[in-house]
Amino acid sequence: MSAPGVAPRRVLAWxxxxxxxxxxxxxxxxxxxxxxxxxGLVFAIAALGFNLLLGYTGLLSxxxxxxxxxxxxxxxxxxxxxxxxxxxxxxxGGVVVSGIVAALFGVLCVxxxxxxxxxxxxxxxxxxxxxxxxxxxxxxxxxxxxxPTPTLLGGLVRMGADKQDFLxxxxxxxxxxxxxxxxxxxxxxxxxxxxxxxxxxxxxxxxAEFVGVQVWHYRWVAFVIxxxxxxxxxxxxxxxxxxxxxxxLHWTFSGKIVFFTVLGGFQTFFGxxxxxxxxxxxxxxxxGYTVYWQMVLGVVLVVLVLALPAGIVGTVKRxxxxxxxxx
Amino acid sequence: xxxxxxxxxxxxxxxxxxxxxDHVDFSVxxxxxxxxxxxxxxxxxxxxxxxxxxxxxxxxxxDFQGSDITHASIHRKxxxxxxxxxxxxxxxxxxxxxxxxxxAIFSREGRTRRFFSVADADTAVRDEAAVVLKEFGLDGxxxxxxxxxxxxxRKLLDVAVAYALRPxxxxxxxxxxxxxxxxxxxxxxxxxxxxxxxxITAVIVEHDMDVVFTYCPxxxxxxxxxxxxxGTPDQIxxxxxxxxxxxxxxxx
Amino acid sequence: xxxxxxxxxxxNALLYASVMFLIAGGLSLIYGVMRIVNLAHGxxxxxxxxxxxxxxxxxxxxxxxxxxxxxxxxxVGAVAAALLGAVLEPTLxxxxxxxAEEYQLLITFGLLLILEDVMRFxxxxxxxxxxxxxxxxxxxxxxxxxxxxxxxxVIVVGGIAAAGLWAFIYRTGFGVVLRATSQNMRMASALxxxxxRVYVQAFTLxxxxxxxxxxxxxxxxGAVLGMGxxxxxxxxxxxxxxxxxxxEGALIGALMVGIxxxxxxxxxxxxxxxxxxxxxxIVLFIRPAGILGRA
Numbered sequence: 001m002s003a004p005g006v007a008p009r010r011v012l013a014w015x016x017x018x019x020x021x022x023x024x025x026x027x028x029x030x031x032x033x034x035x036x037x038x039x040g041l042v043f044a045i046a047a048l049g050f051n052l053l054l055g056y057t058g059l060l061s062x063x064x065x066x067x068x069x070x071x072x073x074x075x076x077x078x079x080x081x082x083x084x085x086x087x088x089x090x091x092x093g094g095v096v097v098s099g100i101v102a103a104l105f106g107v108l109c110v111x112x113x114x115x116x117x118x119x120x121x122x123x124x125x126x127x128x129x130x131x132x133x134x135x136x137x138x139x140x141x142x143x144x145x146x147x148p149t150p151t152l153l154g155g156l157v158r159m160g161a162d163k164q165d166f167l168x169x170x171x172x173x174x175x176x177x178x179x180x181x182x183x184x185x186x187x188x189x190x191x192x193x194x195x196x197x198x199x200x201x202x203x204x205x206x207x208a209e210f211v212g213v214q215v216w217h218y219r220w221v222a223f224v225i226x227x228x229x230x231x232x233x234x235x236x237x238x239x240x241x242x243x244x245x246x247x248x249l250h251w252t253f254s255g256k257i258v259f260f261t262v263l264g265g266f267q268t269f270f271g272x273x274x275x276x277x278x279x280x281x282x283x284x285x286x287x288g289y290t291v292y293w294q295m296v297l298g299v300v301l302v303v304l305v306l307a308l309p310a311g312i313v314g315t316v317k318r319x320x321x322x323x324x325x326x327x
Numbered sequence: 328x329x330x331x332x333x334x335x336x337x338x339x340x341x342x343x344x345x346x347x348x349d350h351v352d353f354s355v356x357x358x359x360x361x362x363x364x365x366x367x368x369x370x371x372x373x374x375x376x377x378x379x380x381x382x383x384x385x386x387x388x389x390d391f392q393g394s395d396i397t398h399a400s401i402h403r404k405x406x407x408x409x410x411x412x413x414x415x416x417x418x419x420x421x422x423x424x425x426x427x428x429x430x431a432i433f434s435r436e437g438r439t440r441r442f443f444s445v446a447d448a449d450t451a452v453r454d455e456a457a458v459v460l461k462e463f464g465l466d467g468x469x470x471x472x473x474x475x476x477x478x479x480x481r482k483l484l485d486v487a488v489a490y491a492l493r494p495x496x497x498x499x500x501x502x503x504x505x506x507x508x509x510x511x512x513x514x515x516x517x518x519x520x521x522x523x524x525x526x527i528t529a530v531i532v533e534h535d536m537d538v539v540f541t542y543c544p545x546x547x548x549x550x551x552x553x554x555x556x557x558g559t560p561d562q563i564x565x566x567x568x569x570x571x572x573x574x575x576x577x578x579x
Numbered sequence: 580x581x582x583x584x585x586x587x588x589x590x591n592a593l594l595y596a597s598v599m600f601l602i603a604g605g606l607s608l609i610y611g612v613m614r615i616v617n618l619a620h621g622x623x624x625x626x627x628x629x630x631x632x633x634x635x636x637x638x639x640x641x642x643x644x645x646x647x648x649x650x651x652x653x654x655v656g657a658v659a660a661a662l663l664g665a666v667l668e669p670t671l672x673x674x675x676x677x678x679a680e681e682y683q684l685l686i687t688f689g690l691l692l693i694l695e696d697v698m699r700f701x702x703x704x705x706x707x708x709x710x711x712x713x714x715x716x717x718x719x720x721x722x723x724x725x726x727x728x729x730x731x732x733v734i735v736v737g738g739i740a741a742a743g744l745w746a747f748i749y750r751t752g753f754g755v756v757l758r759a760t761s762q763n764m765r766m767a768s769a770l771x772x773x774x775x776r777v778y779v780q781a782f783t784l785x786x787x788x789x790x791x792x793x794x795x796x797x798x799x800x801g802a803v804l805g806m807g808x809x810x811x812x813x814x815x816x817x818x819x820x821x822x823x824x825x826x827e828g829a830l831i832g833a834l835m836v837g838i839x840x841x842x843x844x845x846x847x848x849x850x851x852x853x854x855x856x857x858x859x860x861i862v863l864f865i866r867p868a869g870i871l872g873r874a
Contacts, residue, residue, distance in 0.1 A: 193433040194442035203419035212434040298692030
């Protein structure tokens with residue numbers, strides 16, 4: 001976004017084959033691979049939301065698990081208390097609840113920047129986490145709440161006999177569709193006048209104020225949009241996981257979101273998306289090898305910050321720019 | 328008798344024991360171009376910070392076009408038509424030169440709340456930005472990130488962004504500081520041209536007395552928080568107090 | 580409430596405040612001098628607790644009787660945390676001073692993750708205890724209650740630390756250098772101060788304090804995974820109230836947190852944590868820089 005915006009035509013040019021590959025994938029690979037990728041796409045939506053705040057507004061949140069969890073638990077509560085199982089209702093609920101939580105937390109958090117903002121977001125998400133534990137008669141405590149597979153498209157599509165078939169088939173395409181829409185919507189948002197205003201705030205808060213942009217207010221709106229995208233991801237995640245537990249409200253999950261965004265490169269639009277997908281595969285592979293997965297994350301994060309701050313996508317972009325200049 | 332577009336009455340601000348701005352009565356007529364001079368610590372930037380809303384005054388009053396804006400928010404002041412540039416360049420470094428200006432235009436039009444339209448697609452705004460950039464001689468650098476410009480270009484862009492807000496009153500805080508002597512005149516030429524053709528009232532803080540005497544028909548000299556003298560270049564040149572306090576330390 | 584019970588509550592509050600002062604004071608000191616917030620600061624507190632627990636554990640062996648000399652082992656945790664800090668500052672933090680603050684947060688967050696797992700790796704997932712040290716000092720009778728004597732030791736340590744730190748900062752040459760650097764780093768550098776050295780010294784001192792907090796409370800609480808992040812968030816509450824960068828603020832904040840927490844636990848045990856966050860939220864609304872802050 002710092003470079004002259006990647007022209008829409010170029011974006012469409014290479015996203016078309018990628019999208020085609022994503023559509024064709026379930027027919028080519030085993031079901032569990034498709035389900036695994038679904039998780040990746042879900043995290044990618046969360047990363048998109050998160051990066052609106054980090055990459056575009058300059059606010060580093062360590063508490064985004066709060067919105068992911070809000071979306072997830074909203075779904076669980078809809079199942080538990082309303083007995084509904086429509087995915088559309090789940091998504092609506094997830095968006096509304098995470099939006100409200102983000103709006104409330106945002107009011108407190110966006111008055112501050114940097115360090116205070118980071119710790120405040122972390123503290124608030126820990127509060128939610130401890131509430132999820134304490135009020136176990138509502139939230140199921142550490143056992144969490146089960147969520148059955150939902151119906152899609154207003155009940156038109158239901159799970160058949162095999163859950164895996166459903167998740168790797170109709171549900172995957174549902175997630176993919178939401179992912180594409182989320183990407184498109186976020187793309188428009190960051191390229192809109194509002195998006196430019198956010199970047200201005202990121203670059204120079206004082207000047208933004210003196211250009212007539214009310215910094216506090218814009219940060220809050222960005223915070224809410226960010227929370228909603230992440231909450232949407234949380235709502236999509238629960239049926240995949242079958243269950244929601246307080247773990248996804250814990251700061252360690254926030255850390256993962258930070259990690260895969262930085263891994264992909266928070267200074268580009270698609271970096272976080274790619275980082276999330278790559279991370280998902282990495283975690284899936286590595287968890288089988290070591291219990292000290294947190295340390296691996298930490299080390300990679302340190303290395304990224306010291307050596308590769310632009311992340312994977314950012315570095316590739318820089319290298320290709322350099323190669324183009326040399327040519 | 329020309330209309331006062333801006334008037335401060337007994338405006339004061341202290342930092343601890345220092346009276347940075349000491350009961351200042353200052354007024355500006357619509358369409359004027361005036362220089363605000365004084366040695367470091369005289370209170371020039373503080374006065375601008377008070378009027379533009381960056382810091383709140385301890386006491387006193389500021390009136391703009393007849394309304395009291397003493398405690399108005401920065402946002403309100405900009406809406407009313409007050410804009411400023413900065414002594415230490417304040418730009419959106421990661422945005423392009425063009426985007427720095429279009430942002431000001433979008434903001435002026437109240438369009439920065441829109442998040443469902445693509446900014447670059449708005450040709451009217453782009454065209455207006457192109458005109459502004461051309462006036463400032465920056466059209467060749469429109470697509471470059473603002474952080475990559477030379478100091479002189481950055482100073483001009485800083486003013487251009489404020490100008491793009493189409494203000495009625497423009498404060499320029501040392502628009503030629505940090506720029507080589509050669510570049511000063513072209514920068515000031517552009518600024519005065521733009522300001523005159525837009526009918527903008529301009530208050531220019533400057534240290535370079537050559538610039539001041541050449542471009543500003545009215546000069547207000549400050550010293551230790553108060554206004555020492557207020558007049559034409561000749562009057563100021565012949566004012567003993569001003570010479571003693573300031574001009575001696577300013578090499579022309 | 581009779582005087583004895585009140586005394587016990589006051590002592591409990593002071594106990595909590597002592598530990599919080601050590602942690603939050605370290606955090607504030609580092610920020611005051613270097614404008615850095617180390618997200619892994621809580622883990623240095625945890626590290627101090629673990630190292631002390633380990634040292635005492637080895638000294639105790641299988642016995643449950645603590646000898647007096649074992650108490651002298653406790654500061655080992657503080658020293659270990661200080662050494663760790665002395666290594667971390669030049670390697671991980673110094674390269675980032677010129678970069679945007681986000682990187683500093685990211686790298687210290689990475690450090691937090693690493694330290695958590697290092698402690699898990701070295702000492703295992705189960706808590707380490709050294710309750711023998713806690714019990715060996717016996718208890719006092721206050722009215723009808725029995726109060727562990729060790730708690731008084733912690734309070735005294737906290738008090739000495741506060742006084743010592745104050746003296747160090749306001750009465751020594753190094754303290755002058757610290758204050759000068761914190762107020763105007765460039766100026767201090769121009770006057771010949773070796774800013775890099777001051778930074779590593781300040782950071783080490785801050786880590787020492789955190790480690791000392793962990794070491795001194797370890798006999799009562801043990802060393803357990805996750806204590807680091809909990810402590811970080813609570814230290815944050817303290818500095819929100821007292822102001823980031825102010826040691827006096829850390830003291831006031833710690834006292835207030837100690838008192839409110841004790842009052843909260845006594846009357847509303849369920850919402851103890853919520854009260855602290857509520858207090859922090861109120862202070863943030865009324866006085867964003869904290870009571871004595873200059874962030």
